[in-house]
Amino acid sequence: MNGARKLFVNSYGCQMNVYDSRRMMDTLAPEGFVETGSADDAELIILNTCHIREKASEKVYSELGRLRLLKQAAEREGRNITIAVGGCVAQAEGREILRRAPMVDLVFGPQNYHRLPELLARAKRDGQAIDTDFPVEDKFDHLTAPSVAATRARGVTAFVTIQEGCDKFCTFCVVPYTRGAESSRPVMKIVAETERLADAGVREITLIGQNVNAYHGEGPDGRSWTLGQLLYRLADIPGIARLRYTTSHPRDVDDSLVATHRDLRSLMPYLHLPVQSGSDRVLAAMNRRHTRRDYLAAIERLRSAQPAIAFSSDFIVGFPGEGDDDFRDTMSLIEEAGFVSGFSFKYSPRPGTPAADMDEQVPEDIKSARLAELQALIERQHARFRRDCVGRTLDVLFEKPGRHPGQIAGRSPYLEPVQVSGPDTLIGEIVPVTITAAGPNSLFGTIARSNIAEDRMPLTQTAGA
Ligand code: 5AD
Ligand code: SF4
Numbered sequence: 001m002n003g004a005r006k007l008f009v010n011s012y013g014c015q016m017n018v019y020d021s022r023r024m025m026d027t028l029a030p031e032g033f034v035e036t037g038s039a040d041d042a043e044l045i046i047l048n049t050c051h052i053r054e055k056a057s058e059k060v061y062s063e064l065g066r067l068r069l070l071k072q073a074a075e076r077e078g079r080n081i082t083i084a085v086g087g088c089v090a091q092a093e094g095r096e097i098l099r100r101a102p103m104v105d106l107v108f109g110p111q112n113y114h115r116l117p118e119l120l121a122r123a124k125r126d127g128q129a130i131d132t133d134f135p136v137e138d139k140f141d142h143l144t145a146p147s148v149a150a151t152r153a154r155g156v157t158a159f160v161t162i163q164e165g166c167d168k169f170c171t172f173c174v175v176p177y178t179r180g181a182e183s184s185r186p187v188m189k190i191v192a193e194t195e196r197l198a199d200a201g202v203r204e205i206t207l208i209g210q211n212v213n214a215y216h217g218e219g220p221d222g223r224s225w226t227l228g229q230l231l232y233r234l235a236d237i238p239g240i241a242r243l244r245y246t247t248s249h250p251r252d253v254d255d256s257l258v259a260t261h262r263d264l265r266s267l268m269p270y271l272h273l274p275v276q277s278g279s280d281r282v283l284a285a286m287n288r289r290h291t292r293r294d295y296l297a298a299i300e301r302l303r304s305a306q307p308a309i310a311f312s313s314d315f316i317v318g319f320p321g322e323g324d325d326d327f328r329d330t331m332s333l334i335e336e337a338g339f340v341s342g343f344s345f346k347y348s349p350r351p352g353t354p355a356a357d358m359d360e361q362v363p364e365d366i367k368s369a370r371l372a373e374l375q376a377l378i379e380r381q382h383a384r385f386r387r388d389c390v391g392r393t394l395d396v397l398f399e400k401p402g403r404h405p406g407q408i409a410g411r412s413p414y415l416e417p418v419q420v421s422g423p424d425t426l427i428g429e430i431v432p433v434t435i436t437a438a439g440p441n442s443l444f445g446t447i448a449r450s451n452i453a454e455d456r457m458p459l460t461q462t463a464g465a
Helices: 015-031 054-076 087-100 113-126 148-153 187-199 227-235 255-263 280-285 292-305 324-337 364-389
Strands: 005-011 033-035 044-049 082-086 106-108 129-131 157-161 204-208 242-246 270-272 310-317 341-346 393-401 407-411 417-421 430-438 443-447
Touching: 005 015, 015 033, 015 044, 015 087, 015 113, 015 148, 015 157, 015 204, 044 054, 044 087, 054 082, 054 087, 082 087, 082 113, 087 106, 087 129, 106 113, 113 129, 148 187, 157 187, 187 204, 187 227, 204 227, 227 242, 227 255, 255 292, 280 324, 292 324, 310 324, 310 364, 324 364, 341 364, 364 430, 393 417, 417 430
Parallel strands: 005 033, 005 044, 044 082, 082 106, 106 129, 157 204, 204 242, 270 310, 310 341, 417 443
Antiparallel strands: 393 407, 393 430, 407 417, 430 443
């Protein structure tokens, strides 16, 4: 009787929000909502917002300006559009959103989206609703699982949230305030979610959270398990061929995690380990609670466990008080650590965080110049890494048809997109590919059909070596 109700979720920010957006869709499916790719024909529009840097939250207000016009136009046609704002901006400034954008019907935080059906009913009844409390119940216990069909449609890779929140309180960061205290999901809940994904054809799982290596979820033995223990358990799930985890903190690289990189073939040799700065003075002011030396020691331990490992990182330039010498320390660390990729940002003061009130804020033009210099260095190292892949045989997980007919596209262990000529039937398979060329955005290669099964070349070895 009820025609499909269309739902558009616009996700900003990190993978955590991508995951949350999917779970919101799953939670609203039993209410008759189906996903649509554009706001124009949606009955319900959710903005899943990000608060990590200033620009991210400004985007939300400009998007709300556009949506106001859309809502007014729909109303003239006698159609009603419900607009909801979720995520970290909602958590941080919920009431402010309702004040600045009164056409918003509903505001909810990252810990409350399991209540969406009830909140929508409340907004309909009262005109507006807001829920940004940190609830006592665990939202994961109340979320609807996606159907097998929905999971299949999402492809052969998937995210699984294993922990949320953060207790580290880096002085620049809003996460401890918007996502709340660190909390880990129990091992068997994660196992069950991963098994369900594997049954629906997922081959690669990325464990996500703000600080995944602080994981300490309850194991089936009643004890608290580390991320290392969890990875060993997940590696046993049939069908799961690749595991990744992100994001990690350098302080929480413990021995059991290092051991997984030595022991688990399915754990990909590519790690995102944010360092933020290469200067001990700045690291201390950031309250990172590690030194440059500690960081380099952590990556050395990982490298000795898995020589093929490559690292990416996050960097902030222009943190309050960052002088030219400090910036040079960051540049030299990038070279010394040999990062193959990275995300870099100009420091952006976030209201309520200690660094926002520090003296010696760095002028915008200096931040811009440092950012450009740093990004050029990372890009050079990235290009060198891609060039070094040429001639190597790398395992590729094929994910989708390629750009041109007869091509398929997948990813290397290092997340580099790889294009080859091959049949669609290989989608979902992991196949050794000899890399023949490196373009600006993708690697190109040919399928190396020999010895697919057991005797795969170790990742460090180049073809023919
Ligand atoms: N300003 C600039 N960058 C920031 N990040 C977090 N907070 C800020 C901020 N206030 C960056 C860090 C972090 C990444 C997710 O975002 O590098 O690792
Ligand atoms: Fe933010 Fe990461 Fe620091 Fe936690 S560890 S406060 S999430 S930057």
